[in-house]
Amino acid sequence: MSLKHKTPMLDELEKGPWPSFVTEMKKAAKKSPMAEDGLGQLEKSYQTKLGYWKHGGIVGVLGYGGGVIGRYSDLPEEFPEVAHFHTIRINQPSGWYYTTKALREICEIWDRYGSGLTNMHGSTGDLVLLGTNTESLEPLFAEYSSRGWDLGGSGSCLRTPSCCLGQSRCEWANYDTMDVIYNLTQEYQDELHRPAFAYKFKIKAAGCACDCVASIARSDCAIIGTWKGDILIDQAEVKKYADGGMNIQDEIVGMCPTECVSYDGKELKINNPQCNRCMHCIAKMTRALRPSGERGATICIGSKAPIVVGSLLSWVVVPFIKVEAPYTELKELIARIIEWWDDNAKPRERIGELIEVKGMRPFLEAIGVPPQPQQVKEPRKDPFIFFKDEDFEKIYTKDKY
Amino acid sequence: MALPERQTDIGPPHYEQFLPPVIKKNYAKWKYHEVLDPGTMVHVAESGDEIYTVRVASPRILATETIYEICDLADKYCDGYLRFTSRNNIEFLISDKSKIDPLKKELKDRKYTVGGIGPRISNVVHTQGWVHCHSACTDASGLVKAMMDELYEYFTEKELPNKVRLAVACCVNMCGAVHCSDIALVALHTKIPVVDNDKVGKMCEIPTVVGSCPTTAIRPNPKEKSITINYDKCMYCGNCFTVCPPISIKDAERDGVAIVVGGKICSLRSDPKFSKLAIPFFYNEPPRWPKIVAAVKNILDVYARNARKHERVGEWIERVGWEEFFKLTGIEFTHQHIDDFTFMRDTLRTSAAFKWA
Amino acid sequence: MEEEEIKEKIFAYSTQMKGKKKLKEKDIIKKIAADTGLEKDVVKKALRAMINVGKLMYSYGGGASSVEIPSDEYLKEKGML
Numbered sequence: 001m002s003l004k005h006k007t008p009m010l011d012e013l014e015k016g017p018w019p020s021f022v023t024e025m026k027k028a029a030k031k032s033p034m035a036e037d038g039l040g041q042l043e044k045s046y047q048t049k050l051g052y053w054k055h056g057g058i059v060g061v062l063g064y065g066g067g068v069i070g071r072y073s074d075l076p077e078e079f080p081e082v083a084h085f086h087t088i089r090i091n092q093p094s095g096w097y098y099t100t101k102a103l104r105e106i107c108e109i110w111d112r113y114g115s116g117l118t119n120m121h122g123s124t125g126d127l128v129l130l131g132t133n134t135e136s137l138e139p140l141f142a143e144y145s146s147r148g149w150d151l152g153g154s155g156s157c158l159r160t161p162s163c164c165l166g167q168s169r170c171e172w173a174n175y176d177t178m179d180v181i182y183n184l185t186q187e188y189q190d191e192l193h194r195p196a197f198a199y200k201f202k203i204k205a206a207g208c209a210c211d212c213v214a215s216i217a218r219s220d221c222a223i224i225g226t227w228k229g230d231i232l233i234d235q236a237e238v239k240k241y242a243d244g245g246m247n248i249q250d251e252i253v254g255m256c257p258t259e260c261v262s263y264d265g266k267e268l269k270i271n272n273p274q275c276n277r278c279m280h281c282i283a284k285m286t287r288a289l290r291p292s293g294e295r296g297a298t299i300c301i302g303s304k305a306p307i308v309v310g311s312l313l314s315w316v317v318v319p320f321i322k323v324e325a326p327y328t329e330l331k332e333l334i335a336r337i338i339e340w341w342d343d344n345a346k347p348r349e350r351i352g353e354l355i356e357v358k359g360m361r362p363f364l365e366a367i368g369v370p371p372q373p374q375q376v377k378e379p380r381k382d383p384f385i386f387f388k389d390e391d392f393e394k395i396y397t398k399d400k401y
Numbered sequence: 402m403a404l405p406e407r408q409t410d411i412g413p414p415h416y417e418q419f420l421p422p423v424i425k426k427n428y429a430k431w432k433y434h435e436v437l438d439p440g441t442m443v444h445v446a447e448s449g450d451e452i453y454t455v456r457v458a459s460p461r462i463l464a465t466e467t468i469y470e471i472c473d474l475a476d477k478y479c480d481g482y483l484r485f486t487s488r489n490n491i492e493f494l495i496s497d498k499s500k501i502d503p504l505k506k507e508l509k510d511r512k513y514t515v516g517g518i519g520p521r522i523s524n525v526v527h528t529q530g531w532v533h534c535h536s537a538c539t540d541a542s543g544l545v546k547a548m549m550d551e552l553y554e555y556f557t558e559k560e561l562p563n564k565v566r567l568a569v570a571c572c573v574n575m576c577g578a579v580h581c582s583d584i585a586l587v588a589l590h591t592k593i594p595v596v597d598n599d600k601v602g603k604m605c606e607i608p609t610v611v612g613s614c615p616t617t618a619i620r621p622n623p624k625e626k627s628i629t630i631n632y633d634k635c636m637y638c639g640n641c642f643t644v645c646p647p648i649s650i651k652d653a654e655r656d657g658v659a660i661v662v663g664g665k666i667c668s669l670r671s672d673p674k675f676s677k678l679a680i681p682f683f684y685n686e687p688p689r690w691p692k693i694v695a696a697v698k699n700i701l702d703v704y705a706r707n708a709r710k711h712e713r714v715g716e717w718i719e720r721v722g723w724e725e726f727f728k729l730t731g732i733e734f735t736h737q738h739i740d741d742f743t744f745m746r747d748t749l750r751t752s753a754a755f756k757w758a
Numbered sequence: 759m760e761e762e763e764i765k766e767k768i769f770a771y772s773t774q775m776k777g778k779k780k781l782k783e784k785d786i787i788k789k790i791a792a793d794t795g796l797e798k799d800v801v802k803k804a805l806r807a808m809i810n811v812g813k814l815m816y817s818y819g820g821g822a823s824s825v826e827i828p829s830d831e832y833l834k835e836k837g838m839l
Binding site for chain 2: 009010012013015016017018019020021022024025027028031035038042045046048049050051052053054055056061063064071085087091092093094095096097098099100101102103104107108110111116117118119120121122123124125130131138139141142143145146147148149150162164165167168169170171173176178182185186189190192193209210211212213214216217250251255256257277278279280283284286287305306307308309310311313346347348
Binding site for chain 3: 605606609613640643644645
């Protein structure tokens with residue numbers, strides 16, 4: 001069966017070895033008139049170098065304010081099947097694990113009501129279904145939710161939390177990221193589906209400082225696994241790395257940022273109090289080195305993309321917190337963080353921006369976290385310092401500095 | 402057909418039902434892992450149990466037809482278990498070692514791309530682009546495809562000094578970790594928006610529009626019940642368009658793509674870093690954007706030749722210096738490279754010690 | 759105060775602000791709680807009940823979510839008109 005639209009530009013992107021999204025769109029187009037017009041409109045964009053989508057309006061199913069992103073063609077007469085072409089976000093399972101049975105069920109429902117196009121997965125982590133019309137939204141929700149799948153977040157809400165696969169398959173994970181994210185997602189169902197916040201809020205959980213979910217760059221609240229004990233060394237395994245051709249002096253000792261590793265050709269030593277737990281040596285000698293002692297996480301707050309006044313990376317706010325089920329301490333902390341932001345933020349203000357405006361002190365005081373050197377790269381450089389009256393009570397009664 | 406009864410606020414299904422038995426059994430008891438080849442790794446548990454992972458690229462946009470095929474493969478070789486990665490790869494999870502080679506053979510026969518593990522290029526994090534976004538200044542999927550066709554062997558085979566994380570964002574909203582990637586493409590508008598006064602007055606809240614501008618370039622225009630834009634201050638971020646669609650910023654000839662380099666998200670060796678501007682602008686050249694692809698290839702090649710083992714792009718550049726980066730890559734340094742926005746103080750040089758280019 | 763009465767006040771305020779300001783859920787709760795002296799949670803409960811039956815709806819525009827009186831199109835789609 002030949003397709004309705006000629007796509008000479010897009011056909012060029014079926015050439016070459018990398019898997020082609022155009023091939024995927026054509027596969028869907030053979031079954032779905034929506035996907036067919038979507039392909040036609042995309043070809044037009046390639047010809048004119050302009051996009052033709054509008055968004056807004058429809059945001060969900062009855063009672064929800066998110067999970068559906070309204071998308072409408074600017075050219076409904078030329079491409080009538082994509083006059084409505086909404087996105088649906090399905091809350092992914094922790095770690096993006098599936099059984100084929102579950103995936104097939106998701107796809108079969110989608111084939112009945114939508115374009116047959118998906119993203120596995122969207123940037124925030126959701127399973128994304130690309131393109132359906134307005135009439136199909138309620139039926140789709142009934143089909144999915146009755147089988148145990150709920151919608152993800154969109155708009156001014158707690159966005160779908162996501163995590164690395166953590167302890168399910170990774171020896172470096174310092175806490176159970178998948179369980180924490182499952183628990184937090186369940187805890188915040190109301191905030192996820194009903195956008196009551198000033199703007200979006202993202203939570204991501206990474207098991208270690210390798211940060212495979214980019215939590216430090218892409219979440220308002222990053223939970224990054226860490227530990228307090230020594231790095232345990234298996235010298236026999238160290239020898240195997242050396243025998244296998246690893247230049248331990250250059251690759252491990254020379255690349256340690258705190259210069260806390262030494263190697264005399266026989267034995268590897270780590271000056272543990274000087275280690276900043278960056279993960280380099282552990283990641284490169286995973287059979288020989290492993291963390292020990294107390295496990296938990298560092299909580300970093302505030303990262304976001306450039307809009308409005310520049311990108312932010314998350315800042316260390318709580319250097320260490322225990323992360324053990326039922327996660328009461330963590331949940332209470334996150335609740336205080338979100339509450340302070342929600343009480344103070346202007347419309348469309350992320351928490352990082354709010355902290356920049358209000359200062360770190362009001363934030364730390366509101367969430368009950370003391371100032372600590374781990375929170376900064378260096379202390380302030382300017383001499384313009386806020387003092388509160390109560391600070392002097394402390395200053396006057398101190399024997400020493 | 403009658404619809405089943407909807408449920409609300411149930412959240413995602415519990416992950417445990419999707420875990421392969423060997424993972425369930427050894428949960429939190431993994432000892433180490435090894436990369437066996439560019440597309441295969443093994444994780445070994447304290448118990449001695451093993452799970453093998455075969456990683457396959459996807460274009461992120463997948464038709465259900467392809468997902469059914471992936472499911473058939475996972476049924477045949479993986480007892481029906483699979484997962485996806487944070488970079489849109491598919492991972493086949495194999496408990497029976499003898500099934501690895503037959504799976505890989507079938508993947509090859511069906512033209513799947515296996516790789517992406519270890520010091521290589523993994524899949525590209527990217528956004529929707531013209532495929533499905535209202536604010537796109539380019540097509541992310543097309544750029545990824547064109548770029549990865551060229552860099553293919555760095556996914557399937559060739560080693561680099563370390564991982565190189567690529568990303569493509571189709572506008573500065575950056576629905577991907579472009580701002581902290583080794584090499585990334587970010588699409589930009591470069592022209593002052595056109596204001597439809599009638600519609601702005603009817604559809605938008607003027608104070609919100611004024612407040613949306615990071616450079617205070619927008620003022621109310623009470624006469625027109627609209628706004629005016631100060632041409633000298635506007636940096637074309639498009640935030641006003643986001644809050645007020647009748648402020649149109651897209652422009653076929655002036656929308657284009659910048660290349661940024663040197664970002665990272667992990668803490669290994671050095672702190673996470675933002676990506677910095679390497680090349681400020683390319684016109685959109687669909688369908689294959691040849692100049693952009695060539696520029697990315699050049700940066701990657703220069704990095705591969707010059708970086709030390711385990712150095713990420715940003716770490717290499719910081720060691721040799723940005724003046725050296727521009728010399729080695731032959732990239733012209735322009736006014737656009739000097740920050741005149743929020744990071745100016747942090748980025749201007751304050752020492753007479755530098756290298757001659 | 760009966761829940762029906764709170765709902766009437768919420769609807770009246772939403773109607774009054776229609777086309778003037780995009781109301782966030784919080785704006786409505788704050789305003790009605792202040793006017794009536796009721797706890798915010800009580801107002802929120804009434805508001806949510808209205809959204810659940812399509813008397814009000816969540817909307818998205820201008821980069822943020824808001825609460826609005828549903829259009830006929832929305833009500834038709836939800837089988838309520």
